[in-house]
Amino acid sequence: MPLNIIALAKQVLDPETPVSAYRIDRQKKRVDTDPVKKIAPVINGFDENAVEAALRIREAGNEVKITVLSAGPGFVTDVMKKALSMGSDEMIFVQDPGLDSISDSTVTVQVLAAAIKKIGAFDLIIAGRQASDWDNAQVPLGLAEVLGIPCIPVTRKVEVKDGQVVCERVIPNGYEVVSAPLPAVVTVSNELGQPRYPTMRNIMAAARKKPETWTLSDIGIADLSPKLAMLDLFIPEKQSRCEIIQGEDNNLADAAHKLALRLREAKLI
Amino acid sequence: MADVKGVFVIGETAGGQLDAGSKELLAHGRKLADSLGEPLSIAILGDSLGGMPKEAIAFGADTVYGVTDPVLKEPQPDAYLAALTKLAQERSPKVILVGKTPLGTNIGPRLAFRLNTALAQDSLEVKIDGGKLVATRPVFGGNCVASVACNSMPMMAVVRLKTADPLARNDSRSGEVVEVKPGLDPSVVRTRVLSHVEEKQEGKRMEDAEIIVSGGRGLGGPEPFQKELTELADLLDGVVASSRAAVDIGWVPYAYQVGLTGKSVAPNIYFAIGISGASQHLAGLSGAKNIVAINKDANANIFKEARFGIVGEWQKVVPALIQAIRELK
Numbered sequence: 001m002p003l004n005i006i007a008l009a010k011q012v013l014d015p016e017t018p019v020s021a022y023r024i025d026r027q028k029k030r031v032d033t034d035p036v037k038k039i040a041p042v043i044n045g046f047d048e049n050a051v052e053a054a055l056r057i058r059e060a061g062n063e064v065k066i067t068v069l070s071a072g073p074g075f076v077t078d079v080m081k082k083a084l085s086m087g088s089d090e091m092i093f094v095q096d097p098g099l100d101s102i103s104d105s106t107v108t109v110q111v112l113a114a115a116i117k118k119i120g121a122f123d124l125i126i127a128g129r130q131a132s133d134w135d136n137a138q139v140p141l142g143l144a145e146v147l148g149i150p151c152i153p154v155t156r157k158v159e160v161k162d163g164q165v166v167c168e169r170v171i172p173n174g175y176e177v178v179s180a181p182l183p184a185v186v187t188v189s190n191e192l193g194q195p196r197y198p199t200m201r202n203i204m205a206a207a208r209k210k211p212e213t214w215t216l217s218d219i220g221i222a223d224l225s226p227k228l229a230m231l232d233l234f235i236p237e238k239q240s241r242c243e244i245i246q247g248e249d250n251n252l253a254d255a256a257h258k259l260a261l262r263l264r265e266a267k268l269i
Numbered sequence: 270m271a272d273v274k275g276v277f278v279i280g281e282t283a284g285g286q287l288d289a290g291s292k293e294l295l296a297h298g299r300k301l302a303d304s305l306g307e308p309l310s311i312a313i314l315g316d317s318l319g320g321m322p323k324e325a326i327a328f329g330a331d332t333v334y335g336v337t338d339p340v341l342k343e344p345q346p347d348a349y350l351a352a353l354t355k356l357a358q359e360r361s362p363k364v365i366l367v368g369k370t371p372l373g374t375n376i377g378p379r380l381a382f383r384l385n386t387a388l389a390q391d392s393l394e395v396k397i398d399g400g401k402l403v404a405t406r407p408v409f410g411g412n413c414v415a416s417v418a419c420n421s422m423p424m425m426a427v428v429r430l431k432t433a434d435p436l437a438r439n440d441s442r443s444g445e446v447v448e449v450k451p452g453l454d455p456s457v458v459r460t461r462v463l464s465h466v467e468e469k470q471e472g473k474r475m476e477d478a479e480i481i482v483s484g485g486r487g488l489g490g491p492e493p494f495q496k497e498l499t500e501l502a503d504l505l506d507g508v509v510a511s512s513r514a515a516v517d518i519g520w521v522p523y524a525y526q527v528g529l530t531g532k533s534v535a536p537n538i539y540f541a542i543g544i545s546g547a548s549q550h551l552a553g554l555s556g557a558k559n560i561v562a563i564n565k566d567a568n569a570n571i572f573k574e575a576r577f578g579i580v581g582e583w584q585k586v587v588p589a590l591i592q593a594i595r596e597l598k
């Protein structure tokens with residue numbers, strides 16, 4: 001019996017994009033991209049870490065089947081396929097236009113839980129610590145509650161031993177080794193380390209795979225019931241008030257000297 | 270079921286004391302309770318509570334639920350969650366506030382789902398508007414701000430630390446202390462902590478520091494963190510911090526990271542050296558009073574946030590700054 005791992009992955013707008021490329025639709029309360037400087041979609045960074053964590057469990061000598069699950073309004077298959085090219089086995093999209101701009105984790109959890117029910121048996125769900133669009137950091141925790149299983153959030157190492165998941169959980173000044181019985185949910189953070197680059201062989205193998213796409217009715221959901229209402233969404237105005245300190249003849253040591261004096265004058269040091 | 274009423278905050282303890290974040294939460298909670306005209310309660314959990322209930326009342330609570338149980342000896346998320354679910358079901362508060370701490374971000378969302386309600390994450394501001402809890406929160410890595418209203422009871426929010434000052438301590442305030450014995454079954458604890466490793470032994474906590482000297486990818490390697498940055502920090506009685514880029518490359522451990530997925534800090538001066546000022550980094554700096562940027566790129570975003578800036582290579586600026594400050598002392 002292989003260990004069935006579900007890796008959750010969300011398609012998000014590239015979080016490293018400068019805010020100047022953002023356009024906000026205040027009516028619909030969603031972030032659109034500038035028609036010229038389009039923001040490319042990517043797999044949420046921490047979700048690549050989640051796939052990486054699943055692959056490392058396989059490399060530790062376990063027989064592992066990795067299913068990537070994603071819910072959203074629309075997918076750029078080439079972008080999402082990176083999770084397959086990294087070495088995952090299967091990919092399932094739950095696609096519905098109603099999932100557009102969903103910032104309410106209640107809805108996401110409702111959808112993912114129903115999809116997981118349809119997938120059937122699983123041992124471990126690995127998710128990212130947060131999705132870089134709404135920064136909610138709560139879908140995996142909610143999912144664990146709905147499924148009635150333990151959850152270990154924000155980890156940097158994930159191992160499976162004797163029916164337990166053993167993790168290094170990141171805490172403010174170090175880490176804790178934490179274990180929970182399977183099935184369980186864990187979330188991973190970037191301290192896990194760089195996600196691998198797909199190898200040519202895995203890219204070829206992934207090219208032959210076709211993600212399966214489910215609709216909401218395929219997973220038995222008739223309607224979505226949000227519990228949070230978005231009242232407003234905006235880009236905060238920023239006024240620069242920076243005093244740039246220059247040295248005599250652009251001498252940097254002199255600038256540093258003046259800075260020290262300014263800090264003293266302002267009674268900051 | 271009792272009336273749905275009142276504001277609840279979830280207290281956290283450190284070394285047998287109510288922690289600073291709980292006092293900030295009480296200040297947020299007091300404002301909400303006053304605008305609802307309803308009482309403010311705090312739940313404090315542990316195996317024994319000592320002087321904490323009196324302390325909580327002095328900082329603004331009307332009622333303290335002192336929840337004691339042997340299973341609560343360690344702040345175990347599973348045990349906290351079981352006790353808090355029971356308490357919230359019995360007392361049916363209208364609003365529950367949780368701090369953005371490792372424990373709070375773990376149990377807050379889970380409590381919301383157990384209570385069949387929703388939670389606004391990472392809120393900078395919470396208020397009551399039209400009877401609803403409305404939270405203001407950064408989204409998209411801090412590039413945008415959203416305002417969200419809770420439409421189900423209890424209305425819950427995780428509140429970022431350092432977004433309110435604790436109320437002035439008033440030891441003559443009166444309040445009620447209610448003892449709660451949840452009688453937890455030890456089997457509620459499913460996740461077990463096997464060991465605890467501190468990687469950064471520091472004199473001062475970054476969260477409490479008045480001066481922070483922080484470095485980013487622009488430093489070019491780990492040495493400047495040990496040398497120039499530490500020297501500057503020591504001189505000013507401050508601590509050294511970093512951006513995530515420096516953590517990801519392995520120059521400093523995660524404990525140094527400031528930002529959205531690192532620490533939130535509120536120093537009087539934050540020196541940002543070789544840090545570009547990405548929104549996710551700035552997300553940890555909303556409480557910083559003065560940012561001093563040293564960056565060789567005049568267009569770096571950090572200059573939009575800084576009060577003082579020098580455009581230039583840190584290698585030339587920082588040693589001179591150390592020397593100048595030494596001379597001023």
Ligand SMILES: Cc1cc2nc3c(=O)[nH]c(=O)nc-3n(C[C@H](O)[C@H](O)[C@H](O)COP(=O)(O)OP(=O)(O)OC[C@H]3O[C@@H](n4cnc5c(N)ncnc54)[C@H](O)[C@@H]3O)c2cc1C
Binds near residue numbers: 016131488529
């Ligand atoms: C979901 C998510 C969460 C994140 N969380 C965090 C977080 O918590 N904290 C965080 O910091 N980041 C976080 N990030 C990453 C963030 O987006 C940036 O990538 C990161 O902050 C950049 O770090 P940096 O400024 O050190 O590096 P860079 O952006 O590479 O900037 C380096 C700067 O150094 C300057 N420089 C280079 N050489 C010199 C020199 N000799 N002298 C002076 N200046 C020089 C350059 O001009 C540049 O401005 C997160 C990202 C995501 C997507």
Ligand SMILES: Nc1ncnc2c1ncn2[C@@H]1O[C@H](COP(=O)(O)O)[C@@H](O)[C@H]1O
Binds near residue numbers: 070
């Ligand atoms: N729509 C989604 N589809 C798949 N996984 C998701 C989705 N939303 C959230 N997740 C997972 O949950 C993690 C935390 O997301 P969030 O709670 O939205 O910040 C993400 O890193 C993903 O692993």
